Amino acid sequence: MCTGIALASSELPVELTRLHRLTERVYDREGREEVQFHWWQVPTVLPVRRNGRLQILPWGTKYRRGPLPYGGWVSLDHVRDGLFTHATPDEVVIPANLGQHKGTWFLITEGIKGVAIETRGGPVVYMLTEPASNYYRNMTEQSPVMPVFVDQVI
Amino acid sequence: MKTTALVGFGDADSFYASAETVRRPFLVGLPVGVLGNQGACVIARNYPMKKYGVKVGEPIWEAKQKCPQGVYIKRDFRWYETLSRKMLAEVGRYSHRVEYYSIDEFFWEGSANRGQSYEQTAVDVRDHVKRATGLPMTVAFARTRTLAKLAADMAKPFGAVALTCPDQETDLLRRTPVTEIAGIAKRSAAKLEPHGIKTCLDLRQASGLLVRRLLTVVGHDIWRELNGVRAVPIRPSRSPHKMLARGGSLAGRVRDAHTLYGWLVRNIERLIEELQFHEVRASTLTVAVSYFDAESAAGVAHLSVPSDRFDILLDAAKRGLRTAWRQGKTATHMHLIASGLRRGPWQQSLFEPPDPKLDAVARVKRAVNERYGRWKLRSGATLYANDWYDDPANEHEVCDIRGKFCF
Numbered sequence: 001m002c003t004g005i006a007l008a009s010s011e012l013p014v015e016l017t018r019l020h021r022l023t024e025r026v027y028d029r030e031g032r033e034e035v036q037f038h039w040w041q042v043p044t045v046l047p048v049r050r051n052g053r054l055q056i057l058p059w060g061t062k063y064r065r066g067p068l069p070y071g072g073w074v075s076l077d078h079v080r081d082g083l084f085t086h087a088t089p090d091e092v093v094i095p096a097n098l099g100q101h102k103g104t105w106f107l108i109t110e111g112i113k114g115v116a117i118e119t120r121g122g123p124v125v126y127m128l129t130e131p132a133s134n135y136y137r138n139m140t141e142q143s144p145v146m147p148v149f150v151d152q153v154i
Numbered sequence: 155m156k157t158t159a160l161v162g163f164g165d166a167d168s169f170y171a172s173a174e175t176v177r178r179p180f181l182v183g184l185p186v187g188v189l190g191n192q193g194a195c196v197i198a199r200n201y202p203m204k205k206y207g208v209k210v211g212e213p214i215w216e217a218k219q220k221c222p223q224g225v226y227i228k229r230d231f232r233w234y235e236t237l238s239r240k241m242l243a244e245v246g247r248y249s250h251r252v253e254y255y256s257i258d259e260f261f262w263e264g265s266a267n268r269g270q271s272y273e274q275t276a277v278d279v280r281d282h283v284k285r286a287t288g289l290p291m292t293v294a295f296a297r298t299r300t301l302a303k304l305a306a307d308m309a310k311p312f313g314a315v316a317l318t319c320p321d322q323e324t325d326l327l328r329r330t331p332v333t334e335i336a337g338i339a340k341r342s343a344a345k346l347e348p349h350g351i352k353t354c355l356d357l358r359q360a361s362g363l364l365v366r367r368l369l370t371v372v373g374h375d376i377w378r379e380l381n382g383v384r385a386v387p388i389r390p391s392r393s394p395h396k397m398l399a400r401g402g403s404l405a406g407r408v409r410d411a412h413t414l415y416g417w418l419v420r421n422i423e424r425l426i427e428e429l430q431f432h433e434v435r436a437s438t439l440t441v442a443v444s445y446f447d448a449e450s451a452a453g454v455a456h457l458s459v460p461s462d463r464f465d466i467l468l469d470a471a472k473r474g475l476r477t478a479w480r481q482g483k484t485a486t487h488m489h490l491i492a493s494g495l496r497r498g499p500w501q502q503s504l505f506e507p508p509d510p511k512l513d514a515v516a517r518v519k520r521a522v523n524e525r526y527g528r529w530k531l532r533s534g535a536t537l538y539a540n541d542w543y544d545d546p547a548n549e550h551e552v553c554d555i556r557g558k559f560c561f
Contacts, residue, residue: 008180029184029223030183030184030185030202030223031183032183032184097180098225103218103222104214104218104226105218105222105223105225106226106227106228107174107178107181107225107226107227107228109178133541133545134192134193134405134406134541135189135192135545135547136193138192138214139189139193139194139214139226139228141215153546153547154193154228
């Protein structure tokens with residue numbers, strides 16, 4: 001699992017930062033500013049590169065009774081098996097410099113693959129996951145799943 | 155002190171972590187820890203992470219308590235080798251006699267640049283390597299390897315020093331504990347302490363006979379080097395191996411005999427690669443296994459004919475493993491050591507006649523892997539360790555970097 005990401009502040013357009021009040025998510029890491037997106041934050045959002053444009057989208061859902069799968073992650077296999085047949089899942093990239101799980105910050109070279117789902121309230125993004133490698137499990141206190149990275153193997 | 159020819163020494167600062175920063179400028183200034191083969195331990199960290207007290211070898215779950223803002227990265231030995239060889243080439247611009255001592259350390263027959271002092275030359279080498287490779291390196295010149303290495307260790311990070319007068323040497327040795335010398339660990343230091351030898355200066359001033367008695371010939375060589383005598387020359391090329399070994403961690407704890415067998419076969423295939431690269435054949439094969447819940451064990455198998463052939467080495471390795479295997483116990487590491495290495499012609503045996511068919515199979519396997527990538531064609535037995543092959547980062551390990559003297 002990956003419950004948070006960080007993106008250098010310089011990689012987010014000022015307009016997007018202002019519009020989504022991202023300044024509240026700016027953290028200082030050894031003197032460097034970054035914007036962090038965590039599952040526990042409200043509103044729960046993620047940056048998404050979609051159709052060549054950087055957007056901020058709601059990250060999954062925390063409501064169990066809605067039509068969407070509960071949580072912020074869906075397995076790649078489930079998506080391939082037709083989890084979102086009722087909607088048209090749109091493959092997107094969640095840009096990130098760092099990912100975090102159980103307190104371990106790890107390097108992300110390009111980003112994480114995700115799917116955007118159109119809903120009545122607008123698009124929602126889920127992180128795609130796959131079974132964790134032995135390496136990732138060790139790094140993250142035995143997380144059984146890991147994000148699907150873009151051109152990166154951990 | 156005569157300063158016409160000194161030993162140059164260059165040591166990249168926090169090499170693995172610096173190598174990651176070279177290709178990912180985002181990491182500049184951040185605390186970076188590089189994780190080992192299993193993703194469980196920090197094998198290198200940069201100075202910002204060192205500040206938090208994170209040590210090499212520390213498990214990640216302890217490291218992240220000390221440095222929660224730290225960025226942890228998977229090791230990539232292929233990239234580190236690329237940069238290591240680049241550093242070697244750049245240092246080679248300053249001397250024709252360079253020793254590739256380890257992945258991030260180089261000794262060379264040093265001379266000062268024309269019109270420059272050794273101090274200025276050290277600065278020049280350091281700055282040149284930084285410009286050419288992006289890597290920070292500490293450079294030192296001194297009369298011997300041991301003195302140069304000590305000077306560099308004390309000047310880190312990004313230092314450039316030259317010990318060109320006796321007072322500089324004495325001053326350095328006085329403030330340096332003997333344990334800072336590569337080759338003098340705690341046990342050796344404990345032998346020296348009752349004789350009042352605590353610093354490198356104490357060691358230099360001690361009797362050579364006493365040092366030899368306490369620390370054998372190896373310690374005596376260190377003593378000579380501290381006294382300005384070159385005991386170990388610069389070695390531009392590696393001397394032929396007396397042994398070749400392959401192995402390491404089993405990527406977790408292994409109880410299942412099939413998985414252990416899978417690793418045995420993987421290590422044989424890696425060993426054969428090395429034997430063939432060095433054009434030698436093994437007469438003896440040792441299989442050593444470490445256990446989590448039992449004493450380490452080893453089995454030795456002698457070959458009737460020196461060989462680099464898969465089927466013969468596999469038979470020998472099976473015999474070795476039979477002795478080294480502890481049924482029901484959990485293995486963590488395995489090493490295969492080939493010794494009695496033979497070059498050139500050897501006496502044939504009646505019991506192991508040449509087998510042109512199997513030789514041909516070995517040639518095809520080698521050709522396929524050379525052309526299409528390592529492990530593209532491998533023994534089916536390695537399927538038991540298949541998880542390991544799924545990750546391309548496991549294709550290239552630190553011991554696969556050839557030509558250096560140590561890690």
